[in-house]
Amino acid sequence: MAIEPLQMSKGMTESIEKEIPLVTVKGLSKQFGSGCEYCSTPSHEEKEGNRCKHCGSIWAVRDIDFELYPGEILGVVGESGSGKSTMIRSLFLDEEVTNGSMTVSTYNKGKINIFNASAQQKRYIRNHVMGMVYQNPYLGLRMTFSSSGNIAEKLIAADNFHVGKIRERASELLDKVEIPISRMDEPPKNFSGGMQQRVQISKALANNPPLLLLDEVTTGLDLSVQAKVLDLIRSLQRELNVAMIVVSHDLGVIRMLADRTMVLRQGLVVEKGLTDQILEDPQHPYTQLLVHSLL
Amino acid sequence: MQTAENRWFETTNYNFAFLDEGSKREIRRKTLKAVAIPGYQVPFASRELPIGRGWGTGGLQLTLSLIGKKDCLKVIDQGNDDSVNAVSIRRLVMETTGVTTTEETGEATLIQTRHRIPEETLREDQILILQVPQPEPLRRVEPSEEVTRRQHAEMDYSAKWLQLYENIVKWGNITIGADYPVMVQQRYLMAPSPIPRWDNPKIHQANYLSLYGAGREKKIYAIPPYTDVVSLHFEDYPFEVESFTGKACRHCGSTHTFLDEITDERTGEKLYQCSDTAYCKKRQKEQRGTEVSHGN
Ligand SMILES: Nc1ncnc2c1ncn2[C@@H]1O[C@H](COP(=O)(O)OP(=O)(O)O)[C@@H](O)[C@H]1O
Ligand SMILES: [Mg+2]
Ligand SMILES: [Zn+2]
Numbered sequence: 001m002a003i004e005p006l007q008m009s010k011g012m013t014e015s016i017e018k019e020i021p022l023v024t025v026k027g028l029s030k031q032f033g034s035g036c037e038y039c040s041t042p043s044h045e046e047k048e049g050n051r052c053k054h055c056g057s058i059w060a061v062r063d064i065d066f067e068l069y070p071g072e073i074l075g076v077v078g079e080s081g082s083g084k085s086t087m088i089r090s091l092f093l094d095e096e097v098t099n100g101s102m103t104v105s106t107y108n109k110g111k112i113n114i115f116n117a118s119a120q121q122k123r124y125i126r127n128h129v130m131g132m133v134y135q136n137p138y139l140g141l142r143m144t145f146s147s148s149g150n151i152a153e154k155l156i157a158a159d160n161f162h163v164g165k166i167r168e169r170a171s172e173l174l175d176k177v178e179i180p181i182s183r184m185d186e187p188p189k190n191f192s193g194g195m196q197q198r199v200q201i202s203k204a205l206a207n208n209p210p211l212l213l214l215d216e217v218t219t220g221l222d223l224s225v226q227a228k229v230l231d232l233i234r235s236l237q238r239e240l241n242v243a244m245i246v247v248s249h250d251l252g253v254i255r256m257l258a259d260r261t262m263v264l265r266q267g268l269v270v271e272k273g274l275t276d277q278i279l280e281d282p283q284h285p286y287t288q289l290l291v292h293s294l295l
Numbered sequence: 296m297q298t299a300e301n302r303w304f305e306t307t308n309y310n311f312a313f314l315d316e317g318s319k320r321e322i323r324r325k326t327l328k329a330v331a332i333p334g335y336q337v338p339f340a341s342r343e344l345p346i347g348r349g350w351g352t353g354g355l356q357l358t359l360s361l362i363g364k365k366d367c368l369k370v371i372d373q374g375n376d377d378s379v380n381a382v383s384i385r386r387l388v389m390e391t392t393g394v395t396t397t398e399e400t401g402e403a404t405l406i407q408t409r410h411r412i413p414e415e416t417l418r419e420d421q422i423l424i425l426q427v428p429q430p431e432p433l434r435r436v437e438p439s440e441e442v443t444r445r446q447h448a449e450m451d452y453s454a455k456w457l458q459l460y461e462n463i464v465k466w467g468n469i470t471i472g473a474d475y476p477v478m479v480q481q482r483y484l485m486a487p488s489p490i491p492r493w494d495n496p497k498i499h500q501a502n503y504l505s506l507y508g509a510g511r512e513k514k515i516y517a518i519p520p521y522t523d524v525v526s527l528h529f530e531d532y533p534f535e536v537e538s539f540t541g542k543a544c545r546h547c548g549s550t551h552t553f554l555d556e557i558t559d560e561r562t563g564e565k566l567y568q569c570s571d572t573a574y575c576k577k578r579q580k581e582q583r584g585t586e587v588s589h590g591n
Contacts, residue, residue, distance in 0.1 A: 119445070119448065119449050120449050120450070123449050123451055142457075145457065145461055146461060146464050148464065149457055149460055149461050149464065152456075152457060152460045153453050153454070153456075153457045154453075156453045156456045156457065156460070157451070157453040161456075161529050161530050162529060162530040162531050163460065163463055163529045163530075163531050163532055164531050166460070185464050
């Protein structure tokens with residue numbers, strides 16, 4: 001780690017060194033297409049782009065490294081097509097990665113690269129270790145089943161087979177995301193977009209995972225609804241101390257939520273650091289462009 | 296007795312038990328695999344038979360591949376030995392094998408059945424063969440075969456449980472009547488075929504072999520003797536069989552069998568009778584026998 005010890009008090013260095021990352025990702029790459037001899041490894045050159053001139057394959061995500069600490073919110077920002085969804089889908093094991101490793105300290109003491117876990121282990125991880133909130137609620141919810149049933153599915157996957165207890169937990173979760181308990185057995189298809197995202201969040205949190213992944217949760221919602229959902233996410237993070245990776249094309253969303261931020265462009269991380277620092281003093285021309293358009 | 300004149304076709308042109316030896320061996324191999332992995336659906340190359348698919352051809356292929364000259368066959372359709380379906384299956388097997396058939400559960404070595412398990416407890420030396428229309432217990436909640444195969448591999452049955460949960464939310468209890476899903480040996484979710492819930496407890500730790508054949512869906516599965524078979528249930532919503540409290544069979548007076556409800560056309564009165572007709576007849580005979588022996 002590139003820490004300048006002289007600029008920090010002794011206590012601070014110690015506390016940083018002691019804390020173990022919840023998530024460690026190394027060399028995460030994902031290629032779409034079969035690839036060819038010219039694109040067998042992802043280029044780190046920004047100029048080269050992410051699309052192979054010879055075979056058309058795309059390195060949607062190129063050699064991403066990061067660490068996420070318990071209870072921290074990491075923002076990932078970038079324009080459409082920069083690889084944000086591919087990255088987060090890879091982390092949630094929706095997408096088979098091409099290269100890389102991911103460890104989670106609470107799963108097998110962080111000793112297993114979960115990208116290589118067995119299908120059964122992956123299922124366990126998706127039910128217990130992380131939750132996902134998709135931009136499109138149709139991907140995360142069974143729209144015609146009851147809302148409580150959507151949560152029940154997660155609880156059942158974690159071996160809860162007592163209907164009374166399942167319903168108790170479902171109402172507790174729905175209450176947390178401000179869905180009236182009187183509507184817990186209504187299907188999400190009856191709900192507004194903002195409410196659907198709330199149900200998705202409560203479902204993702206059903207088994208108290210230490211990590212929540214959110215892909216453009218507020219994109220497409222009315223501005224007033226967006227603000228409320230963002231408030232909810234922040235208060236949940238404080239209350240439950242759950243770590244989050246928040247992906248958005250909107251730097252405004254990232255500014256509201258993220259402690260640290262990575263800027264993604266054509267699958268490459270072009271800048272990363274504390275969100276405040278990035279906003280105040282962006283280094284990369286692309287980040288400068290993003291920040292200036294925000295002002 | 297069947298005579299050569301009223302045979303459907305010239306059986307001498309066919310192999311013993313209609314199927315050729317290669318096909319029978321292949322089905323037996325798949326059956327052995329099914330026995331080795333209780334509750335797991337083994338794909339097999341379903342053969343053409345002179346009976347339409349969906350009319351018990353899965354069960355029939357199992358019967359034909361297993362039957363030997365010394366076997367005695369019983370065929371039941373919804374508890375009844377006399378339905379058109381049961382009769383035509385029995386005739387086909389009889390004419391192509393010459394084996395004896397019976398309606399007495401105790402006499403049979405092979406019992407092919409649709410929608411019921413006999414009331415009389417079977418013995419270790421008997422084999423029960425069930426006709427299966429839909430072998431996939433997850434099909435109602437997941438249309439894709441690729442996905443259900445993965446769900447079985449990963450033991451991912453939460454979608455089925457969710458169906459039960461939704462039942463309870465909507466109707467206050469689990470509303471599945473026949474073909475109530477079971478967990479086999481704590482591993483595979485299995486469709487017991489459209490038997491009433493009444494019959495589910497019979498397959499748990501049964502002392503005989505049950506084989507399930509789905510001809511149209513090309514699947515074989517099995518429950519070997521002494522296998523755990525548990526009907527899905529929530530801790531606070533126990534599994535329950537149909538209740539016939541206060542009802543009795545109008546023929547044999549039974550209060551411990553699965554009863555069919557019929558309406559008397561003249562009086563409009565609701566009447567009940569054993570669905571397992573062979574068992575009912577046996578009881579009636581025994582009751583008459585007792586009366587007679589009193590006279591002696
Ligand atoms: N399933 C796929 N097949 C082929 N290319 C894909 C697929 N998914 C994404 N891509 C490509 O990968 C790149 C990154 O896409 P995506 O991760 O969706 O970006 P973002 O979420 O930042 O908009 C894009 O060039 C996109 O076209
Ligand atoms: Mg996206
Ligand atoms: Zn290429």
